[in-house]
Amino acid sequence: MRSRILRLSRLSRISRISRLLAALLAVVVVVPASAQDSTRGVRIGLRYDPATKPGIALLPIPGFAGDSVQTILERDFDFSNRLAVVTLMTAEGLLLAGDRPSAGAAGGAARLNYPLFAKLGAAAVLQITPIKDGLHVALHEVGRAQVASVEEFRLPTPELGKEWRYAVHGVADAVVEWITGQRGMAQSRIAFIRGNVVRIIDSDGHGEEALPMLGAALSPSWHPSGSIIAYNTFGPESRIVLHDLRTGRTRDLGAQRNTTNVTPVFTPDGKSLAYSLSTENGADLYVMTLDGEAFPRRVTVGRGSMNVQPSFSPDGNRVAFMSDRSGHPEVYIMDADGTNADLFTAFDFGDQNYRASPDWSPDGRQVTFQTRIDWRFQIFTMSLRDRQPRQLTSEGENEDPSWAPDGRHIVFSSTRSGTRQLWILDTESGRLRQLTQAGGSRVPAWSPRLIAKER
Amino acid sequence: MTATTRAFPVVLALFALAAVDACRPAPPPAPAVDTAAIRRAREDSIREVNQRNEAAAAEARRRAVQDSIDRARAAEEAMRRDSEMLRSVVAMAINFDLDKSDLRDDARANLDSKIPILLANANVTIRVAGHADERGSSEYNLALGQRRAAAAKRYLVERGVAESRIETTSFGEERPLCTESNESCWSQNRRDEFEITAGGPMLMRPR
Numbered sequence: 001m002r003s004r005i006l007r008l009s010r011l012s013r014i015s016r017i018s019r020l021l022a023a024l025l026a027v028v029v030v031v032p033a034s035a036q037d038s039t040r041g042v043r044i045g046l047r048y049d050p051a052t053k054p055g056i057a058l059l060p061i062p063g064f065a066g067d068s069v070q071t072i073l074e075r076d077f078d079f080s081n082r083l084a085v086v087t088l089m090t091a092e093g094l095l096l097a098g099d100r101p102s103a104g105a106a107g108g109a110a111r112l113n114y115p116l117f118a119k120l121g122a123a124a125v126l127q128i129t130p131i132k133d134g135l136h137v138a139l140h141e142v143g144r145a146q147v148a149s150v151e152e153f154r155l156p157t158p159e160l161g162k163e164w165r166y167a168v169h170g171v172a173d174a175v176v177e178w179i180t181g182q183r184g185m186a187q188s189r190i191a192f193i194r195g196n197v198v199r200i201i202d203s204d205g206h207g208e209e210a211l212p213m214l215g216a217a218l219s220p221s222w223h224p225s226g227s228i229i230a231y232n233t234f235g236p237e238s239r240i241v242l243h244d245l246r247t248g249r250t251r252d253l254g255a256q257r258n259t260t261n262v263t264p265v266f267t268p269d270g271k272s273l274a275y276s277l278s279t280e281n282g283a284d285l286y287v288m289t290l291d292g293e294a295f296p297r298r299v300t301v302g303r304g305s306m307n308v309q310p311s312f313s314p315d316g317n318r319v320a321f322m323s324d325r326s327g328h329p330e331v332y333i334m335d336a337d338g339t340n341a342d343l344f345t346a347f348d349f350g351d352q353n354y355r356a357s358p359d360w361s362p363d364g365r366q367v368t369f370q371t372r373i374d375w376r377f378q379i380f381t382m383s384l385r386d387r388q389p390r391q392l393t394s395e396g397e398n399e400d401p402s403w404a405p406d407g408r409h410i411v412f413s414s415t416r417s418g419t420r421q422l423w424i425l426d427t428e429s430g431r432l433r434q435l436t437q438a439g440g441s442r443v444p445a446w447s448p449r450l451i452a453k454e455r
Numbered sequence: 456m457t458a459t460t461r462a463f464p465v466v467l468a469l470f471a472l473a474a475v476d477a478c479r480p481a482p483p484p485a486p487a488v489d490t491a492a493i494r495r496a497r498e499d500s501i502r503e504v505n506q507r508n509e510a511a512a513a514e515a516r517r518r519a520v521q522d523s524i525d526r527a528r529a530a531e532e533a534m535r536r537d538s539e540m541l542r543s544v545v546a547m548a549i550n551f552d553l554d555k556s557d558l559r560d561d562a563r564a565n566l567d568s569k570i571p572i573l574l575a576n577a578n579v580t581i582r583v584a585g586h587a588d589e590r591g592s593s594e595y596n597l598a599l600g601q602r603r604a605a606a607a608k609r610y611l612v613e614r615g616v617a618e619s620r621i622e623t624t625s626f627g628e629e630r631p632l633c634t635e636s637n638e639s640c641w642s643q644n645r646r647d648e649f650e651i652t653a654g655g656p657m658l659m660r661p662r
Contacts, residue, residue: 260600262594
């Protein structure tokens with residue numbers, strides 16, 4: 001259980017720190033907390049500004065797994081691109097202030113040498129203590145020289161196991177949320193294809209595993225619960241396969257003669273599956289309920305054209321998809337019932353008219369897709385409001401973008417390193433990192449946030 | 456002549472007889488002809504001749520059979536070569552232009568050569584598998600492959616091949632023939648492959 005001992009909802013001036021240190025902290029914009037913070041809560045008095053990264057320092061974590069926790073958290077903070085990790089090279093004794101903390105002080109939070117942390121560029125200090133079932137986490141706000149948030153997190157056993165790692169990623173995401181008001185995306189995974197096998201890798205590149213396949217596969221996608229992966233097989237007896245990650249059981253649908261099932265995705269309510277059925281008379285989008293009670297409902301009338309790659313708006317009311325109804329592939333948006341189809345990529349990208357692979361952002365505001373430029377695909381985003389395209393890549397060929405649950409990062413495949421690998425791009429800072437190490441990795445799908453199983 | 460003189464030759468003869476008798480230790484040897492041996496020899500000889508004759512006849516028969524087998528084999532081989540040739544015509548891939556699924560003239564000519572073979576071998580079923588090059592979206596390319604397979608099927612069905620004999624499927628860009636990134640490679644990869652799925656061990660030439 002989580003227990004909140006201390007929560008700040010009001011902010012103060014940078015008063016206890018010298019003017020010199022205030023300059024160091026200038027990146028930290030201090031504003032009064034607004035009323036809207038009172039329910040979900042920005043726990044620390046920093047208004048998040050994507051152009052800057054508040055510094056965070058981690059005190060050494062005692063215990064058997066302490067180093068592992070620290071390594072995972074520091075990497076998660078770095079990969080969040082919302083925080084700058086301040087590495088502590090200082091002797092431990094200097095980290096604490098002169099007056100010794102009383103044993104069993106609130107949440108075990110010791111009194112820190114705040115001016116020192118300010119000097120090191122840390123706006124926040126994370127103090128983690130192992131407890132019986134997990135971790136006690138205290139977040140110090142350096143500017144106010146006090147503890148801003150305290151929470152206990154349960155960690156499943158065994159230590160260092162897969163579920164344990166997810167839970168630690170969850171701590172990182174919570175801390176990012178305390179500081180920036182927006183939850184991180186460390187506690188997520190990415191499904192992708194290599195060698196026509198669906199594989200899953202943690203967002204930090206750890207723990208790649210392959211799912212057992214019912215055939216040569218393409219196009220994995222996640223159920224909103226994060227517990228089911230859908231994919232399609234191709235060739236004779238093409239199917240849609242639903243793989244339950246908790247039980248390992250699979251269910252398969254389709255396998256009609258003379259058809260290929262393409263790009264299955266779940267609807268945001270998790271109750272239905274949308275996919276493209278490619279027949280000898282074009283490819284149309286269908287929606288079927290997962291309980292199997294109703295016949296699949298056709299939602300596009302392509303008249304021989306190909307309509308594939310559906311991606312729902314977060315409210316489930318609209319669908320972005322790729323269609324060649326106009327003679328070449330473009331991205332369209334329609335209502336979920338198939339009405340009001342509208343060309344989304346109505347923009348002059350040059351003469352190589354080929355837009356594909358739309359993915360609707362989790363905040364609903366923009367769609368990412370790929371455009372062919374000089375015979376290579378590049379990743380774009382376009383906001384629904386102003387429909388101004390923004391090019392995010394130019395090196396190598398870049399395909400199949402998929403949003404992270406934080407609505408800020410995008411995973412895609414790229415040939416920029418010489419082989420096809422998955423890369424993660426921070427759409428706000430432009431920072432890139434390579435996620436996979438084996439060539440031929442492609443068609444990624446970023447999971448929703450995953451909740452670690454409690455033991 | 457006295458009685459003694461008259462009796463003398465008789466005595467002499469008796470003596471002679473006695474002497475002859477005295478000189479004979481055993482009966483004179485039997486004549487050198489052994490009839491059993493002769494019979495055996497004759498039988499052996501007859502058997503030998505018969506065996507030679509039979510062997511010759513058997514060899515003749517064997518040769519005749521072998522000749523017949525050889526002739527049949529040669530005929531079968533010719534048919535097989537024929538069938539192989541016919542199969543290769545049926546299996547010949549057709550190619551497509553970039554991002555397109557309509558049949559080019561060379562593809563139509565290719566399909567035209569398959570039609571009489573398919574019509575002459577009504578028990579043959581085929582699978583048409585559409586493929587794409589690597590340049591499009593790999594997910595869209597699965598649909599494109601299906602449409603390329605359907606284009607060939609439609610052409611064959613319109614010219615009399617039963618719809619039920621042709622299965623279509625797609626491998627998109629997932630099974631390239633050629634893996635270099637150049638147009639010569641890409642153009643080979645944009646294709647329909649034709650595979651005989653049943654009834655195809657021996658194809659008959661169209662009459």
